[in-house]
Amino acid sequence: FADVTKIANDDYVGFTFFVGCMAMMAASAFFFLSMNNFDRKWRTSILVSGLITFIAAVHYWYMRDYWSGVGESPTFFRYVDWVLTVPLMCVEFYLILKVAGAKKSLMWKLIAASVIMLVTGYFGEAVYRDNAAFWGLLSGLAYFYIVYEIWLGSAKKLAVQAGGATLEAHKMLCWFVLVGWAIYPLGYMAGTPGWYDGLAGLGLNMDVIYNIGDAVNKIGFGLVVYGAAVAAQSAEN
Amino acid sequence: FADVTKIANDDYVGFTFFVGCMAMMAASAFFFLSMNNFDRKWRTSILVSGLITFIAAVHYWYMRDYWSGVGESPTFFRYVDWVLTVPLMCVEFYLILKVAGAKKSLMWKLIAASVIMLVTGYFGEAVYRDNAAFWGLLSGLAYFYIVYEIWLGSAKKLAVQAGGATLEAHKMLCWFVLVGWAIYPLGYMAGTPGWYDGLAGLGLNMDVIYNIGDAVNKIGFGLVVYGAAVAAQSAEN
Ligand SMILES: CC1=C(/C=C/C(C)=C/C=C/C(C)=C/C=O)C(C)(C)CCC1
Numbered sequence: 001f002a003d004v005t006k007i008a009n010d011d012y013v014g015f016t017f018f019v020g021c022m023a024m025m026a027a028s029a030f031f032f033l034s035m036n037n038f039d040r041k042w043r044t045s046i047l048v049s050g051l052i053t054f055i056a057a058v059h060y061w062y063m064r065d066y067w068s069g070v071g072e073s074p075t076f077f078r079y080v081d082w083v084l085t086v087p088l089m090c091v092e093f094y095l096i097l098k099v100a101g102a103k104k105s106l107m108w109k110l111i112a113a114s115v116i117m118l119v120t121g122y123f124g125e126a127v128y129r130d131n132a133a134f135w136g137l138l139s140g141l142a143y144f145y146i147v148y149e150i151w152l153g154s155a156k157k158l159a160v161q162a163g164g165a166t167l168e169a170h171k172m173l174c175w176f177v178l179v180g181w182a183i184y185p186l187g188y189m190a191g192t193p194g195w196y197d198g199l200a201g202l203g204l205n206m207d208v209i210y211n212i213g214d215a216v217n218k219i220g221f222g223l224v225v226y227g228a229a230v231a232a233q234s235a236e237n
Numbered sequence: 238f239a240d241v242t243k244i245a246n247d248d249y250v251g252f253t254f255f256v257g258c259m260a261m262m263a264a265s266a267f268f269f270l271s272m273n274n275f276d277r278k279w280r281t282s283i284l285v286s287g288l289i290t291f292i293a294a295v296h297y298w299y300m301r302d303y304w305s306g307v308g309e310s311p312t313f314f315r316y317v318d319w320v321l322t323v324p325l326m327c328v329e330f331y332l333i334l335k336v337a338g339a340k341k342s343l344m345w346k347l348i349a350a351s352v353i354m355l356v357t358g359y360f361g362e363a364v365y366r367d368n369a370a371f372w373g374l375l376s377g378l379a380y381f382y383i384v385y386e387i388w389l390g391s392a393k394k395l396a397v398q399a400g401g402a403t404l405e406a407h408k409m410l411c412w413f414v415l416v417g418w419a420i421y422p423l424g425y426m427a428g429t430p431g432w433y434d435g436l437a438g439l440g441l442n443m444d445v446i447y448n449i450g451d452a453v454n455k456i457g458f459g460l461v462v463y464g465a466a467v468a469a470q471s472a473e474n
């Protein structure tokens with residue numbers, strides 16, 4: 001019982017870390033255990049959803065403790081998490097569009113852009129904080145490239161050709177990348193100095209914004225993939 | 238064994254934390270491992286029962302240690318647990334009534350009301366204790382809204398139309414929300430100052446009451462769902 005310390009009841013940021021950690025664990029259990037209810041072609045997608053939340057669960061465990069123990073933003077663990085989960089989300093996008101004939105090259109393009117987005121973001125947030133706005137801009141360019149590829153690039157054409165469930169899945173994926181992912185730059189602006197000081201974040205804490213973003217994009221997106229699998233399967237039977 | 242400290246043999250509150258923790262772990266193993274004995278349409282309900290006890294097991298682990306280490310009520314962890322498990326119970330209600338044609342909007346209404354109930358309860362119990370009675374009243378209103386929706390609202394109509402096993406399941410669900418959930422406000426009254434001082438709690442400790450409530454509502458309710466699945470399945474064969 002040595003490790004127990006008192007927790008402040010009004011530590012709302014800590015609250016979101018704890019809720020996030022447990023939600024990621026529960027989501028992983030859900031995806032892993034329900035995966036075998038589906039036909040083979042859906043199983044890999046559900047499994048990848050589970051991997052994403054599982055990786056996050058471990059990092060939220062660290063981040064939670066780092067926040068309560070050190071009292072600082074756990075930027076290091078945050079980016080270790082993202083550098084694994086964001087490329088995995090690109091794999092997930094590819095898996096969804098594969099039936100429509102998506103090529104592996106699309107996946108690699110998205111992965112490369114997402115790594116650039118995260119490395120430049122890390123420099124701005126953790127290393128060269130004085131130039132956070134500049135690094136954030138570079139990161140944002142890589143982000144817009146991803147948005148462009150998915151909304152207007154080759155992915156779009158493939159989805160339109162395929163129609164039906166694939167087009168539906170593609171649409172929802174587009175909105176996640178445009179709206180769900182846009183939560184993160186807001187958090188970045190709330191937590192770094194720059195021209196946007198006072199403007200962004202609406203008084204919210206950076207970690208709270210990031211934690212909301214992770215809940216939406218990891219659990220929410222996984223559940224949408226799960227829902228698509230349920231719908232496709234019950235349409236077949 | 239480095240972390241072991243001596244335990245007081247008459248720490249009855251601690252006893253209920255330890256028993257609760259292990260019971261939640263065992264219940265999770267039971268639900269997760271028996272899930273695949275059922276047809277697909279029942280599996281998700283059993284899985285969600287398992288998720289609820291699994292989330293509770295993790296938080297009882299913390300609460301147990303917090304109680305023995307810090308010697309205070311682990312309010313923070315209690316509400317982290319509830320804010321995840323109570324909405325999951327609303328999902329469970331929806332899954333049970335889905336066959337009767339329940340709409341997703343019912344689920345979202347219940348989830349929203351339950352979050353309001355818990356946030357206001359947390360404020361009263363942990364942050365603004367001097368006004369605990371006022372916050373408890375707000376929380377109670379949200380609770381009554383849930384009771385109303387289930388007993389008399391649209392859920393009721395759907396269940397009556399469906400009849401048979403669904404009506405049975407709905408009835409037992411109604412009683413859990415009315416009687417099982419009512420254990421919690423008793424615990425709240427036992428643990429916070431207000432006009433009800435001396436009146437409520439019957440001399441019982443708040444945490445003991447909450448722990449009993451959790452055993453009834455998480456494990457008990459899960460077992461009832463399990464029993465319904467067994468009954469439905471043997472009726473079909
Ligand atoms: C644009 C931009 C950013 C974008 C981050 C994103 C989009 C992260 C996505 C994470 C996901 C989707 C995790 C889910 O598993 C940064 C790095 C904050 C830096 C500021 C500019």
Ligand SMILES: CC1=C(/C=C/C(C)=C/C=C/C(C)=C/C=O)C(C)(C)CCC1
Nearest residue numbers: 322358373376377380418421422425454
């Ligand atoms: C009405 C009321 C409350 C109700 C709490 C409830 C109803 C909690 C239910 C928890 C469950 C069902 C957990 C199971 O997983 C509070 C917050 C104590 C505050 C006082 C008023």
